[in-house]
């Protein structure tokens with residue numbers, strides 16, 4: 417048999433692989449993010465939190481990883497757009513009746529929509545925190561991240577936007593986590609139930625901690 | 640109307656040829672026995688149409704016992720109808736109620752163009768198969784049965800993958816019209832056996848390349864194919880193919 421296949425990364429399987437790989441990379445970042453958020457629960461007027469935030473915005477290694485993170489996000493999005501456009505062409509004539517709910521979960525079919533919501537949330541989120549931090553770092557201004565946090569989350573509209581973003585994140589992760597392992601070829605009678613339940617608890621825990629932060633700050637439970 | 644028989648409204652996709660547009664046409668059918676198979680109900684309808692000098696509905700079928708994979712119909716939005724683990728020919732009218740409206744459409748995929756009415760062209764599957772869904776063996780006397788020991792689990796998994804009848808329900812069901820489950824089954828049945836090892840690398844690469852070239856969509860792991868597959872082909876096969884593909888691309 418001759419070998420007539422296109423390059424790995426151009427193939428449909430290679431694209432899935434990149435989606436899974438960048439996805440898991442972003443998932444691992446969430447752990448770091450959530451741990452820093454949790455620093456507010458020392459309830460020390462944000463002292464620990466500010467220390468962690470300062471480290472994240474000034475440490476050189478973190479700066480480099482941050483670039484990787486943006487590359488990861490962009491790759492994940494670009495790859496998703498390519499896959500979606502390709503898939504739309506795969507069924508030019510739609511069904512008059514299609515009963516999809518019986519055979520798959522709604523969120524597994526809505527990754528594009530959930531991802532779009534997440535991107536919109538991400539833009540708001542970056543504008544709220546990342547941009548001011550960058551400005552402060554480059555102008556050399558002293559920054560009290562914790563005070564900024566309280567200020568932003570005093571706004572109920574922002575609170576709602578964040579909670580919606582976190583719900584989208586939950587469902588995106590719920591499918592994405594286990595889906596990445598399937599794309600890597602890791603599916604096993606013995607281990608897959610574990611991967612799936614780990615993915616569920618991971619998604620739930622991460623999202624609960626993320627959600628707790630704006631809520632507690634809005635309610636003034638943490639000062 | 641004898642006891643338990645049903646009157647139904649069918650809405651069936653009619654399309655003269657691939658180059659003409661089609662539409663759903665409504666046909667009332669009367670006195671359908673719950674013991675009829677879905678295809679027998681179509682036979683009854685077609686006889687009525689012929690008697691009225693109308694052209695009968697064209698649909699694929701052959702064995703009518705769930706082994707050939709021809710009877711492609713999306714019934715009320717589900718490939719092979721409301722039951723799982725069976726093909727359309729194994730579906731009985733007792734799965735419906737008197738007065739039901741049943742919508743019947745062909746498999747819908749770019750790579751499965753409609754030929755006429757409910758019949759689609761699935762030769763894209765054959766072209767994928769031809770790219771590597773075989774093993775090369777020397778002819779001659781058959782080998783002694785026990786000279787190639789195969790672990791029971793592998794033999795079973797290979798057999799289960801080989802149960803794929805190439806019906807295309809996985810493609811029809813998938814929101815992306817992806818052929819992953821079919822191709823994965825065809826790759827897996829050989830990947831698990833020593834006889835399949837020789838061509839393992841080129842097999843998976845060439846079959847995946849052909850799958851992409853045919854215009855099937857890309858898998859997003861929704862798992863719908865596994866649910867609707869009449870032969871219970873599992874998602875594990877897709878993972879195995881992903882693995883095989885990754886390894887094949889690393890070694891060559």
Ligand code: SF4
Nearest residue numbers: 803804806807809868
């Ligand atoms: S994998 Fe299942 S649904 Fe797909 S072609 Fe084979 S038998 Fe049909």
Ligand code: FES
Nearest residue numbers: 703707708710728
């Ligand atoms: S006609 Fe052969 S499987 Fe249905």
